Every structure is written in C-alpha cells, then in structure tokens.
Amino acid sequence: MRDVYVAGVGTTRFGRQPQRSPRELAEAATREALLDAGTPAREIEALWLANATSGLGSGQLAVLGQMVTRGLGVEGIPVVRVENACASGSTAMREAYLAVAHGDVDVAVAVGTESLTGWSTAAMTEIMARASDAELEAPLGLTFPGVFGMIARRHAELYGTTPAQLAAVAVKAHRNGALNPIAQFDAPIEIEDVLGARRVASPLGLLDCCPISDGGAAVVLSAQRPAGAPRVAASALSSGRFRDDSTMTEFTATQLAARRCYELAGIEPADVDVAEVHDCFTIAEVIHGEDLGFCPRGEGGAFVESGATAIGGAVAVNPSGGLKARGHPVGATGVAQVVELATQLRGEAGERQVDGPEVALAHTLGGFVHGDAAACAVHVLVRD
Amino acid sequence: MRDVYVAGVGTTRFGRQPQRSPRELAEAATREALLDAGTPAREIEALWLANATSGLGSGQLAVLGQMVTRGLGVEGIPVVRVENACASGSTAMREAYLAVAHGDVDVAVAVGTESLTGWSTAAMTEIMARASDAELEAPLGLTFPGVFGMIARRHAELYGTTPAQLAAVAVKAHRNGALNPIAQFDAPIEIEDVLGARRVASPLGLLDCCPISDGGAAVVLSAQRPAGAPRVAASALSSGRFRDDSTMTEFTATQLAARRCYELAGIEPADVDVAEVHDCFTIAEVIHGEDLGFCPRGEGGAFVESGATAIGGAVAVNPSGGLKARGHPVGATGVAQVVELATQLRGEAGERQVDGPEVALAHTLGGFVHGDAAACAVHVLVRD
Numbered sequence: 001m002r003d004v005y006v007a008g009v010g011t012t013r014f015g016r017q018p019q020r021s022p023r024e025l026a027e028a029a030t031r032e033a034l035l036d037a038g039t040p041a042r043e044i045e046a047l048w049l050a051n052a053t054s055g056l057g058s059g060q061l062a063v064l065g066q067m068v069t070r071g072l073g074v075e076g077i078p079v080v081r082v083e084n085a086c087a088s089g090s091t092a093m094r095e096a097y098l099a100v101a102h103g104d105v106d107v108a109v110a111v112g113t114e115s116l117t118g119w120s121t122a123a124m125t126e127i128m129a130r131a132s133d134a135e136l137e138a139p140l141g142l143t144f145p146g147v148f149g150m151i152a153r154r155h156a157e158l159y160g161t162t163p164a165q166l167a168a169v170a171v172k173a174h175r176n177g178a179l180n181p182i183a184q185f186d187a188p189i190e191i192e193d194v195l196g197a198r199r200v201a202s203p204l205g206l207l208d209c210c211p212i213s214d215g216g217a218a219v220v221l222s223a224q225r226p227a228g229a230p231r232v233a234a235s236a237l238s239s240g241r242f243r244d245d246s247t248m249t250e251f252t253a254t255q256l257a258a259r260r261c262y263e264l265a266g267i268e269p270a271d272v273d274v275a276e277v278h279d280c281f282t283i284a285e286v287i288h289g290e291d292l293g294f295c296p297r298g299e300g301g302a303f304v305e306s307g308a309t310a311i312g313g314a315v316a317v318n319p320s321g322g323l324k325a326r327g328h329p330v331g332a333t334g335v336a337q338v339v340e341l342a343t344q345l346r347g348e349a350g351e352r353q354v355d356g357p358e359v360a361l362a363h364t365l366g367g368f369v370h371g372d373a374a375a376c377a378v379h380v381l382v383r384d
Numbered sequence: 385m386r387d388v389y390v391a392g393v394g395t396t397r398f399g400r401q402p403q404r405s406p407r408e409l410a411e412a413a414t415r416e417a418l419l420d421a422g423t424p425a426r427e428i429e430a431l432w433l434a435n436a437t438s439g440l441g442s443g444q445l446a447v448l449g450q451m452v453t454r455g456l457g458v459e460g461i462p463v464v465r466v467e468n469a470c471a472s473g474s475t476a477m478r479e480a481y482l483a484v485a486h487g488d489v490d491v492a493v494a495v496g497t498e499s500l501t502g503w504s505t506a507a508m509t510e511i512m513a514r515a516s517d518a519e520l521e522a523p524l525g526l527t528f529p530g531v532f533g534m535i536a537r538r539h540a541e542l543y544g545t546t547p548a549q550l551a552a553v554a555v556k557a558h559r560n561g562a563l564n565p566i567a568q569f570d571a572p573i574e575i576e577d578v579l580g581a582r583r584v585a586s587p588l589g590l591l592d593c594c595p596i597s598d599g600g601a602a603v604v605l606s607a608q609r610p611a612g613a614p615r616v617a618a619s620a621l622s623s624g625r626f627r628d629d630s631t632m633t634e635f636t637a638t639q640l641a642a643r644r645c646y647e648l649a650g651i652e653p654a655d656v657d658v659a660e661v662h663d664c665f666t667i668a669e670v671i672h673g674e675d676l677g678f679c680p681r682g683e684g685g686a687f688v689e690s691g692a693t694a695i696g697g698a699v700a701v702n703p704s705g706g707l708k709a710r711g712h713p714v715g716a717t718g719v720a721q722v723v724e725l726a727t728q729l730r731g732e733a734g735e736r737q738v739d740g741p742e743v744a745l746a747h748t749l750g751g752f753v754h755g756d757a758a759a760c761a762v763h764v765l766v767r768d
Contacts, residue, residue, distance in 0.1 A: 021519060023519065052439075052445065052446055053439065053445070055436075055437065055439060055440065055514065056439065056440065056445075058514070058518070058522075059514065059518060060514060060517075060518040060519070061436065061437070061440075061469075061511060061512075061514035061515055061518065062436055062467055062468070062469035062472075062514065062515035062750065062751050062758075063468065063469050063515055063750060063751035063753060063758035063759060066623050066624070066626075066751065066753055066758040066759065067517060067753065069623060070626045070753060070754060075623070075624070075625045075626065075636075076622050076623055076624070076625065076636070076637070076640050077622070077623055078620075078621040078622065078623070079468075079621075079623045079758075079759065080466055080468060080475055080479070080621070081466065081467045081468065082464055082465065082466055082467075083446055083465045083466075083467065084446070084447065084463075084464060084465065085445075085446035085447050088446075091464055095464070095479070098482075098483075098486070098488065099482075102482070102486040104482065127445060128445075130439065130442070130443065130444060130445035130446065131445055131446035131447055133444075133451060134442070134443060134444040134445065134451075135405060135407065135444070138442075236462075237462035237463075237464070238460050238461070238462065239450050239453060239459070239460055239461055239462070239463045240450070240459070240460070241459045241460065242450075242454045242459065252459075252460070253460070256460050366446065366447060367446050367447035367450065369447060369450055369451065369454060370454060374446075374447035374450040374463075375447060375450065375463065
C-alpha cells in the first residue's frame with residue numbers, strides 16, 4: 001500500500017437549506033475541494049459518494065454520484081454510491097482511500113451529501129429508526145433518541161455519569177461550533193440551558209441531541225502530496241457484535257476499528273492530538289472517549305467535564321462543533337470530519353485551531369442493531 | 385493483484401415473492417453460496433451488499449448488509465452497501481473482487497437483493513425513473529420504457545432494426561429462462577406473441593420489457609481456488625459521457641468498461657463463449673452486442689435474429705434467461721449474472737448448459753442520464 005494524502009477539502013455551510021438539492025450540495029463541496037487541492041476536475045479518476053436518504057420522496061433514487069461528475073464535466077470514471085447509515089461518509093472515505101493506496105487510481109474523490117430538513121422532526125426520527133432492525137426494532141418504537149436515552153441511563157447506573165457531565169459535552173460542542181463558520185449553530189450555550197431544555201428521552205434533553213441538517217463535504221485524495229497535505233495513516237471499518245447480552249454502554253464496533261487503526265498507524269490513544277467523534281447525542285461522545293482509549297472505562301463523563309477534551313485540553317474532541325453543533329447531514333458527516341481534521345493539521349482552523357496537532361482521528365458510528373453499532377469507521381491522519 | 389476465484393454461488397428463486405424481505409432474500413442467497421463454497425460463515429472477512437430501493441416505504445433504510453451478517457452470526461467485519469442503479473449488484477461484485485485481489489481480505493461476499501413486486505407497475509416505473517436526472521429528466525416524464533422506446537426508434541431509423549429482430553431477443557430469453565429453475569418466467573413464447581403484445585412505448589411492447597421481480601443472489605470470492613472454481617480475469621466500472629449530442633444508440637459506458645476488461649484479461653470479443661448482458665429491454669441486448677464487439681455496429685438486430693446468441697451459437701447471450709425472463713430484482717441482477725456464468729463455466733447448468741465454455745462475460749448498465757448509461761460494470765470470468 002502506498003501513502004495517500006488529503007490533497008484538498010471542501011464543505012458547504014451545514015444547517016437548514018432545503019432549497020439546495022443533495023446533488024447541488026455535493027457538487028459545491030467537490031468543486032471547493034478540487035480548488036483547494038489545485039486539481040482540475042478532469043484529473044479525478046474515481047468518485048465515491050455517500051448518501052443515505054435521497055431516494056426517499058421524489059429525490060434522486062440512484063446514480064447521484066454520476067449527477068455530480070456530470071456537473072463537473074468528468075466522463076467515464078468509476079462512480080459508486082455507498083451507504084452505511086451515519087457512517088456513510090467515512091465509508092466513502094475508506095473506499096476512496098483504498099483505491100488510491102492500492103494504486104487503482106492516483107486521484108479519488110470522497111463526497112458526502114444529505115438533505116434532511118425538508119422532513120419534519122417526527123418523520124426524520126421515524127426514518128432514521130430504520131437504521132436499526134427495521135423488521136423488529138423500529139416497529140417496536142426503538143428510535144435513536146430512545147436508544148441513546150436508554151444507553152445514558154445504563155451508563156449512569158453503572159458509572160454514576162451525571163446529567164451535568166452530559167451537558168458539558170453540549171456546552172463544549174456549541175463553544176467550538178460558534179468558532180466554525182460553516183456550523184449550524186453559532187451561539188455558545190451554558191450548562192443550565194442544557195439541563196433546563198425540554199426532555200426528549202430522559203435523561204437526554206433537546207440540547208443533548210444533534211440537529212437535523214442539510215450539507216455536503218468532499219475530500220480529494222491523492223498519491224501525490226501537495227505542500228502541507230496530511231497523510232492518511234490508517235483506515236478501518238468494523239461492524240458490531242450484536243449480542244443480546246450487550247450492556248449497550250460500549251460499542252465493540254468502535255473498539256475493533258480503533259484498535260486496528262492504532263496498530264496500522266503505530267500509535268497509542270495518547271498520541272491523538274485532535275479527534276472528530278460521532279456525538280449524535282452527548283452520551284455518545286462520553287462512550288467514544290472510553291472506547292477510543294482516551295480515558296478509562298466509565299470515566300468518560302468526568303473526562304469531558306474536566307476540560308480534557310476542550311481545545312487546549314489533552315485531546316481536543318470535536319473542535320468543529322461535532323454533529324451536535326456543526327450539524328449532522330448524515331452522508332456528509334464522516335467526510336466533514338476529515339475536512340476539519342485536515343484543516344487542523346494544516347494549521348488553518350482559525351479561532352478554533354488546536355495548538356500544533358500532529359495526529360488526528362476521525363470516528364463515525366452507523367446504525368444501531370441489537371445492542372451494538374452496526375458500523376464504525378475510524379481514520380487516522382497525520383502531519384509528517 | 386492476486387488471482388481471485390468465484391468459490392461459491394447462491395441464488396433464490398426470482399419472481400413475485402413479496403412476503404420475503406430483502407434481508408431474508410439476501411441471507412438465503414448468501415447461505416447457499418457459502419454452502420456451495422464449503423466456506424463456514426465465520427470465514428467471511430468482508431461483505432458488500434447491493435440494494436437500490438429497500439429504504440423506500442417503511443423498509444430497512446440503512447445497514448441492510450449488517451442485518452445479513454448478523455443473521456449469519458458474523459461479527460465485526462467491514463460491511464458496505466453500494467448502489468449504482470441497475471448496476472448495483474455488479475458494483476458490489478467489483479468492490480468485493482478488488483478487496484480480495486489487493487489482499488485486504490482472503491474471503492469476501494458480494495450479495496444483491498431487491499423486493500419490487502410490492503409496488504404497482506406504475507409506481508415502480510416512476511421510482512425507477514429516478515435513476516435518470518431526478519431534477520430534470522424524471523419530472524419531464526422520461527421513464528425507462530420511454531427512454532428505450534426512443535432508443536429503439538432511433539436504432540431502427542439508423543440501421544433498419546425491425547420489431548421482429550427485437551422480438552427474437554425476447555423469444556430467446558424465454559426459451560432459455562424456461563430451462564432455468566430459478567427464472568421468473570417458465571414458458572417459451574413465439575415471435576407473434578411479442579409482436580402482438582400490448583404496446584408500452586412503441587415500438588416496444590409488453591414482452592420487450594423485463595419484469596418487476598423479487599430475488600437475491602450471492603457469490604463467495606476467495607484467494608483460494610476450490611476445485612473447478614472459475615477465476616475472475618477482469619473487472620471494470622465506467623460511467624457515461626453524458627453528451628447532449630448523444631445518438632442514444634450506443635452506450636459509451638459499455639464500450640469503456642468492455643475495452644478495459646478485454647485489455648486486462650488479454651482477450652478479444654470473439655473469445656467470449658458465454659455472456660450475461662443487461663437486457664432490460666430487447667433493444668438493449670441488440671445494442672450491447674454491438675458495444676461489446678460481438679457484432680459490427682448496427683448489426684445487433686440481425687445478429688440476434690441469426691441465432692448467433694442462442695445456446696449453441698457463436699456466443700451464448702443470457703443463457704439464464706437474462707433480465708427479460710430470469711427476472712430483474714435490481715440489486716441482485718449483477719450478482720445473479722456471475723452466479724449463472726460460474727455455473728456455466730463449471731458445466732453445471734443442466735438443460736441450458738453451453739458447450740464447454742472457457743471465457744464468460746457479465747455486463748450490467750445502471751441508470752440513464754443525459755443520453756448515456758450512468759454506470760456500466762463488466763466482469764470477465766475464465767475456466768483455466
């Protein structure tokens with residue numbers, strides 16, 4: 001396998017913009033990434049597009065990726081859409097990375113896109129529930145806020161995790177997001193705001209949940225290194241264990257993917273300077289800190305509350321604002337993480353810049369099936 | 385790249401079976417393929433699942449592949465869903481092939497599945513139209529029967545292709561399908577039946593169109609060769625050219641993918657003994673014969689009418705019955721082609737066995753966007 005570099009990154013604004021189609025969002029992000037890389041569109045040799053929902057309603061059911069390459073005037077290349085629930089974007093990143101690493105192509109694009117705000121919150125909650133077992137779990141009413149509410153209760157029972165610790169995740173996310181020009185939410189919030197918000201699935205309230213978002217994000221991966229471009233040091237994709245005796249307070253899919261990436265990159269969890277993790281709900285970020293080895297099992301809540309994951313802490317987690325404040329346009333999320341981490345490693349993150357990061361980690365979960373995450377993708381990027 | 389073998393194949397019956405979910409169809413096909421390969425499920429190291437529509441309605445929106453691995457008791461492995469319209473199955477085949485060829489894994493599964501008969505023909509026609517430009521072409525009423533009706537008219541105008549030549553494609557398909565135990569249609573038809581059928585999009589009538597189908601198909605790909613297993617000699621995936629001046633009577637996506645495969649496999653079109661091609665409409669098979677180089681441009685109609693593509697002809701095309709008679713459960717189709725070709729190369733195709741084939745070619749199209757196929761995947765399998 002040869003080295004692969006994140007040659008360019010691009011992203012639209014995240015948030016409510018239902019007038020822009022998934023195709024348009026994807027094309028805009030890709031154009032920006034190409035411009036950033038200094039790569040003409042005609043040099044793209046393959047493209048993977050991530051999208052979960054555009055076939056619903058009267059949208060582009062199929063060949064959305066080809067609609068993007070057509071818009072860019074790119075002809076004849078392999079184009080594939082991938083879906084892995086909320087890990088779709090990082091799955092596209094992985095497929096594109098492997099194609100360049102193995103020498104199938106020299107330049108590949110991974111682009112993610114999603115338009116969700118055209119749906120009501122109730123409809124979207126029902127739609128997303130079909131990333132669990134749609135024949136068994138979803139019809140029983142197992143929505144994702146419900147799943148993570150149960151997880152939060154169990155984590156509290158086992159480890160004493162408090163609502164204030166969960167709230168600290170949201171406060172950090174909004175503080176970082178307010179420094180990110182593309183973020184959906186641009187205002188800081190306080191612990192009291194989170195604790196006092198309307199309950200959604202107790203103990204989780206409205207401000208413990210990531211929003212519904214529209215957006216697109218793209219990266220250009222290349223076997224050639226433009227000056228200052230980060231290197232992809234590891235990529236792993238795992239599914240879960242789906243055991244009926246799952247405690248639901250750890251995700252084996254994360255543990256497997258992270259362990260593989262640490263091996264491939266030759267690093268320890270303590271080497272990670274900055275991470276973008278899948279904070280779909282505040283409790284999720286608490287658990288990811290444990291599963292990724294940033295803190296001991298059960299101490300994820302205290303770890304966040306201590307400030308260790310703030311910009312300037314031991315490991316800056318979600319400096320972009322994360323799913324919680326940057327927003328969560330499903331297919332775009334995993335790619336947006338790589339956009340943020342590449343920007344951080346290049347030292348171009350402006351007000352939210354982490355001090356001199358050298359090792360960065362991206363982490364997404366996709367779906368939740370019978371007690372475990374259905375998918376987890378982890379990537380490690382380095383500045384070397 | 386190392387050699388990759390089709391170690392095992394499996395398929396459900398194709399046809400109307402709306403009581404079986406896409407998950408169930410995929411799992412049944414995968415179990416059969418594993419049994420055929422003599423491979424325990426625990427040895428699967430990665431799985432790609434192809435499906436285009438299961439997220440519509442209240443189906444499994446996401447992580448359908450993990451629902452299959454969970455059913456098989458397989459834990460932790462990378463699982464990805466791919467979609468490329470009607471080329472989804474062969475796209476899954478390609479991704480799984482590359483993973484084994486590059487040494488990422490030793491054993492991978494490609495499985496395709498689709499449930500379509502729960503929809504009315506009118507609804508399905510509208511849904512499938514969203515594999516064109518869903519913002520521009522589909523709202524104008526450009527359905528796939530309409531597209532291929534226009535293509536047939538143009539081909540007739542340019543080359544004199546007759547309705548009887550088109551009908552010969554359907555007659556051959558049904559004759560072959562009647563010999564295939566899993567085919568949707570089990571009765572031969574006559575030229576007069578095709579010419580006398582209700583018109584759908586003139587000159588195409590009902591019997592010029594492939595049916596709406598439910599079904600699943602799976603292959604186990606391995607770096608180890610079980611006795612008699614065919615080798616994958618080439619794989620290519622292309623998108624189209626999307627030119628406004630397209631004649632619509634040739635698919636550059638096919639030409640690009642086929643040329644690449646002939647180069648990779650070191651063969652000429654005349655070396656192909658048996659092929660499964662994307663006969664979504666009779667005119668499509670006529671054009672594929674030309675694009676794949678089986679006959680000169682414009683002579684595809686006469687080529688089929690001559691019997692050259694029958695079992696026993698110069699190149700047996702769609703001995704399975706093809707999309708037209710075996711059926712077309714979208715995500716499953718490209719995988720089912722490989723199932724048929726591996727069966728033919730192993731000499732196990734029973735009454736529809738081609739005489740001693742050594743080189744086999746699978747071809748699918750996906751979508752149709754601005755005058756060209758959005759995607760085309762070609763694979764070459766050999767017995768050596």
